[in-house]
Amino acid sequence: MKPYQFDDFNKNSAWLVFRLDSQIADGPIDFYMVMDLPSGDIVTFETTETVLTQSQANKLFKEAKIKSVNLPNRIIIASGDPAEPLLRKATDKLGLDFETIASVYLEDLIAPIKQSFGEHFYSPSSIGHSHVRENTDELDRECLKKMIPDSYDPCPCASGKKYKFCCKKVFAEIMEAMVAAEEGDYTTALKWIDKAKSVVGETAEVICRESIVYSYFDGKKSNDLLAQCLSINPNHPRAHYLIGLMLKESGDIEGAVTAYQTAIRHYPPTDVFHLNEVYNNLGSAFYAGDNIEEAKSAWEKALLYLPSDKTTRRNLAEFIHSRRTG
Numbered sequence: 001m002k003p004y005q006f007d008d009f010n011k012n013s014a015w016l017v018f019r020l021d022s023q024i025a026d027g028p029i030d031f032y033m034v035m036d037l038p039s040g041d042i043v044t045f046e047t048t049e050t051v052l053t054q055s056q057a058n059k060l061f062k063e064a065k066i067k068s069v070n071l072p073n074r075i076i077i078a079s080g081d082p083a084e085p086l087l088r089k090a091t092d093k094l095g096l097d098f099e100t101i102a103s104v105y106l107e108d109l110i111a112p113i114k115q116s117f118g119e120h121f122y123s124p125s126s127i128g129h130s131h132v133r134e135n136t137d138e139l140d141r142e143c144l145k146k147m148i149p150d151s152y153d154p155c156p157c158a159s160g161k162k163y164k165f166c167c168k169k170v171f172a173e174i175m176e177a178m179v180a181a182e183e184g185d186y187t188t189a190l191k192w193i194d195k196a197k198s199v200v201g202e203t204a205e206v207i208c209r210e211s212i213v214y215s216y217f218d219g220k221k222s223n224d225l226l227a228q229c230l231s232i233n234p235n236h237p238r239a240h241y242l243i244g245l246m247l248k249e250s251g252d253i254e255g256a257v258t259a260y261q262t263a264i265r266h267y268p269p270t271d272v273f274h275l276n277e278v279y280n281n282l283g284s285a286f287y288a289g290d291n292i293e294e295a296k297s298a299w300e301k302a303l304l305y306l307p308s309d310k311t312t313r314r315n316l317a318e319f320i321h322s323r324r325t326g
C-alpha cells in the first residue's frame, strides 16, 4: 500500500477528517479539519482544548455539508484517533462509507496544511519534515512518526497522564533547549528550560532535560539534577536510561544493564521509539560484557519495536557475521 495522493480521489471523492495538534499561549489545542478530496481544500474545522464531543463531530459534518456542492462518496480518518467512534456515528447519519487508515498513509495529503500552520504546529511529522520529503522510504516515515507520542498515548515520562495533558505542554520548549545545547549555546538552552518550568513547574521531565543541558559542561550539577529528577519520580525512564549510559561509559557494565532494564520497565509500551533505543543500548552493554546470547535477544527486541532501525540491524548483522567467522 502506498500513501494516498490527491490523484487517487479523482473518480472517488472523499472528505478526509484529520487532527492537527497545535499550541496556543494557554496550552495545546486540537484542530479537527475536513479536507475535500481531490481538491485539497479545507471545508470546515472544529477546535477543542480537551477532546472532541459528539455534538462537535455532528456539527463538523453539518457545516461541511452546507459548504460543499456535493456530498463525497466516503469519509476517511486516521485510525486510532480518540474521536473515531464519534466521527463514525456522525458519518452514519449522513449515510456515507467510513474508512480508517494509518495516518502514515495520509502524510502527503496533510503536509501542505501542516506547513501553513508553520511554527505553531508541533508534531512528529513537522519535526524532520524535510526528511519525510526527501526520503520516501515508508519505514523511515514510520520511524519519524514514532519519535513523538500521539496526544492520547501515555506520557513517556511515566507520570501516568496522557501525553497531551503532561509533557506535551512543554514539547516546544524542551526541543528548543535540546537543540541549543547540542549546538553549544547553553545560555539559550537554559532559558528554554526556565520557560518550560514557567509552564509546568519543576517536573521530573523538565529537571531531567536540565540535567542533559548541564551534562555538556558541568557533570556534578548534571548528576545532582538527575538525582532531583528521580526524587520527584523514581520511575522516570529517561533518567534511568541516562544513568545506564554513564555507567556503561565508566565501565560498569552490570550497573548499566540494571539501569537500562529499569528504564524498559517504566517506558509506556506505546513509546516504541524509546524502547527501541534502550533495548539497542542494552544489547550493546550485554555484548560488551561478552554476554552474546543476551545481546542478540535484546537487539531482536529493539527491532520488534522499530523494524526500520538500521543501527540495530547492523549490530545484529555484525554479530551474526562474527559468529560465523569467529
Ligand SMILES: [Zn+2]
Pocket (backbone or CB within 6 Å): 155, 156, 157, 158, 159, 163, 166, 167, 168, 205
Ligand atoms: Zn510527562
